[in-house]
Amino acid sequence: MAASRDQAQNILFTKQPFVEDVGPRRIKSMQFTVQSASEISKMAEVQVWKGQYYDPNRKPVEDGLLDPRMGPANKFSECATCHGRFSDCPGHYGYLKLALPVYNVGYLSTILDILKCICKSCSRILLDEKLRKDFLKKMRSSKMEPLKKGELMKKIVKKCNSKAVKCSKCGYINGLSSIFAFDAFIISKTVVKENESSIPSDKPPVHFTYVRRNKRQGQKGNSVEGPPNVEE
Known part of the structure; x- marks a missing residue:
């Protein structure tokens, strides 16, 4: 002791982050993500x-x-x-x-926008090829301001989720996606009218995904696991 x-x-205490001096290096790539x-x-x-x-x-x-x-x-x-x-x-x-998975409320709107824009069968964006290329060209433009790109993103989401959209790649009929409630976060619905004939034979005509909070999370008590396993 x-x-x-x-x-x-003999240690110099500082609130500045430690930076190791390894000399100049060339950055090959950079990725921003959430820590695992x-x-x-x-x-x-x-x-x-x-x-x-x-x-x-x-x-x-x-x-x-x-x-x-x-x-x-x-x-x-x-x-x-x-x-x-x-x-x-x-x-x-x-x-x-935590004893059970928990939704990160900071990413709910982003996850919902992604679900609105992609096919629930093949994950391709729900735009035809011409619109996809036009929007992609605008988003990659270095002259467009960030606020304009944000408005453009809202237009893309609205275009993909305004009605039931048939995927141009696999033909799957995608319906509307929305947040339902706090304990039932995401609903992804596919509604197909009776007069629509272009329904893939290997896909069900109605698809309903209901992601609900686990019932155990609503019970009283400590939801944090412990003590830690000594062998880990």
Whole structure:
């Protein structure tokens, strides 16, 4: 313990992110995406599985919401990870392992727009070839402002989801997609009129997808898994 404190005294604490100096390099590609569950757990210092802040002695609960490994809870305490004080420690990640999947509300509208624009059978965009090329050319234009591209995207979504659309590639009839309710997020419906004859023989004439929140999520109780498996 004394050795670790001596090492901590020689560490320069800063809230700036660490950048390794590896010299100039050429960037081949760049990708923006959401971190996976394994990446989040690797970055974290602790798995939080207790819903308490403090114990009866007013100390932060271990594996709780103010676990000392994530940083000092007040200016009188010390970080259990980097041994920094309240003003020096940049803070460290913790993560919750949920018992059931949860929808990310920040991406619901984007997911719905994608569902409105693609065929539910072959995933091709629901535009004929001429319109697809015209919209693609406009979207790739470097002269078009971001706000204009946003308006153009709304036009594409409206064009694809204004009515039942037949896919130009596979012939599948796609209906409207919409958010139904908080616990039944996405409904994708295909409605085919009786007088329509161009229905693929290998596809059902009516397709109804109802994605609903798991009933267990509505029950009372702790929805966070724990304690962590020691063997993992």
